Amino acid sequence: MLSKGDKVVMNDKYYVSLKNAGKVFTVREGPQMVCGTMCVWLEGYCGAYAADGLTKVEESVEQK
Structure with a gap:
């Protein structure tokens, strides 16, 4: 389950625009x-x- 402050990326369950593909977002x-x-x-x-369209990322992945 996602919670406030988690770092996430949009996965391929739903269409993701090029500007958001691979972008790390913070759950607010x-x-x-x-x-x-x-x-x-x-x-x-x-x-x-949609929460199921997001994948939580680890900090080591985020810092790439």
Whole structure:
């Protein structure tokens, strides 16, 4: 389960635009049910994003 402060990247479960592919986001709020889907809010991203479309990253991966 994701929580506030976690570092995540968008995985390939859903379409990811080129500008967001591989980008590390920080979870700023959530998780919370939105229209029947567990979602989180990300810093630098407008709106909520489905939690199952995100993969938590370790700090060593983030610092690449």
